[in-house]
Amino acid sequence: DQQVKQNSPSLSVQEGRISILNCDYTNSMFDYFLWYKKYPAEGPTFLISISSIKDKNEDGRFTVFLNKSAKHLSLHIVPSQPGDSAVYFCAASGGSQGNLIFGKGTKLSVKP
């Protein structure tokens, strides 16, 4: 049973536009959410996180929104740049689980 779901395996966006990556979760005990960026054959790089006491966290071009009632979070990248092209993983932790549960990832392609 997948506790963290990223239903879009891929997303293509024009440079300069907004990229919106979505993530849904099923475990109401999750209280901490993270987004990672990953290039092939490299470890994930932390991008931004949000705790369940907030509904928005912003860091430069990256903003994460959390809707607890819908068990949904999203990552907004604006403006998108070609260097943002990578696989983005949503991850969650909390409750009795100290480890991260990852989604399957969304491959973002930003075209010049």
Place this chain on the structure above:
Amino acid sequence: GAVVSQHPSWVICKSGTSVKIECRSLDFQATTMFWYRQFPKQSLMLMATSNEGSKATYEQGVEKDKFLINHASLTLSTLTVTSAHPEDSSFYICSATGSRGRSNYGYTFGSGTRLTVV
């Protein structure tokens, strides 16, 4: 910031041999290390969690006798793939959480190890 060094970055080994992957926290004490495995186009799957000085906790379906994890110090954890087979070929990544002084560091990843068993 926190840095986790993982090596080797890639390794090719023959079937039946064992391979050791090291994961070091360079500037903080890693009280907990996580080992993940990623198949092509799949998510990162947690294999095991280890706390310094105690036995690792393995996820369901992960053979503890095949994937030996040692976390003997606060800066080093190792994953040994014993009697490797081609189906063990994968990308292995470690992650560490810990502290340095009063600073807490969460979920810092190593750069990963590509294992190919021939």
